[in-house]
Amino acid sequence: MSRISGPTVRRLSHYYRVLQEVALEGRRMVSSQMLADREGITSAQVRKDLSSFGSFGRRGLGYPIDHLRTEIRTILGLDRRWTVAVVGAGHIGSALLAYTGFEQQGFDIVAVFDSEDSRVGQVIDGRTVRPVSEIAGSEGWDMGVIATPVRAAQDVDDALVAAVVRGILNFAPRKLKVPEWVALRTVDMTMEFESLSFALSQPRPGKRRRERT
């Protein structure tokens, strides 16, 4: 399997969701057209994506749903469970703790940290908030989430890296430095708004288009 690009990974996530939906509808086969329609992309793009990891549909029949789900699950690393530590028990951290969808997909939030004395010791959705000083020298996790104010983000990042986290999801609007062996993803809300203001600033005719993640 050749290297898969970021946008392709996102489309695989989308396909995986659609496959779950159509499986619930009692289907056994799915066409590239069906996968395409629900995503707003072309069926040629779907076939290209799926062929890149060696999955080929049969003309007139499509792809077997069960087989394709298993393949994509493995590629996305969803055939195992991942431990996650969340740092920052404010609004964003609490939103992550409250959402049960992560656990369903294999992501177990097993630790929560905060620097505020008032939050330490609180129990949020079954997890007790621990002081950030405990991150270093802790049990270690697969992934860490940074949901702190921006001024604390790099320190938390360093502490998580020291705790041998291999992946970091960052919600603080700051570019963080991580070693090469740590995967970093950033969710920047302001950037999302700017992407919209850009779209709304374009001349109207035929220029504005739906998102095609």
Place this chain on the structure above:
Amino acid sequence: MSRISGPTVRRLSHYYRVLQEVALEGRRMVSSQMLADREGITSAQVRKDLSSFGSFGRRGLGYPIDHLRTEIRTILGLDRRWTVAVVGAGHIGSALLAYTGFEQQGFDIVAVFDSEDSRVGQVIDGRTVRPVSEIAGSEGWDMGVIATPVRAAQDVDDALVAAVVRGILNFAPRKLKVPEWVALRTVDMTMEFESLSFALSQPRPGKRRRERT
């Protein structure tokens, strides 16, 4: 100016942040190398991005910071103010209301809605929560944010479109349908986790790389 791709828009947002930083450091000129280093991309990519809207640096001097900031601000639509309605006053909605960075960039959250009786009438960071039934026939906004549970998302989406919102930022993990003239962006937290689990599932040598948004 030719059509600018989604990834390019994100890089423009990044450049805009770096330009704000280096301006604070008292500089007047910035090199493509400096913009590249702070973003972890190549200087060739920076020059390509900036030349695509007609901004050319001078060899050995770089780009004039003030001029470049003004240009990017205009392209991103940040030379005006945008009104935003947030639907859903839970964790995510509250996080957006609490963050002052949006206002600084020109995004004014002027209305908040929720379907829960217990939340309607509450004042969150200066805004009174109104019932979702008031979205239809309301004053209208440039953008709407959907921060509701997934089951409510499409109804809210329809109501926002009816209220002539032209851009929607969706935090509900569901693909929404919007008319062609509405720009839609989706922040899917599970997909961000899946992007990490994909990265962590790749063979180690030379395969794992930092994000290059």
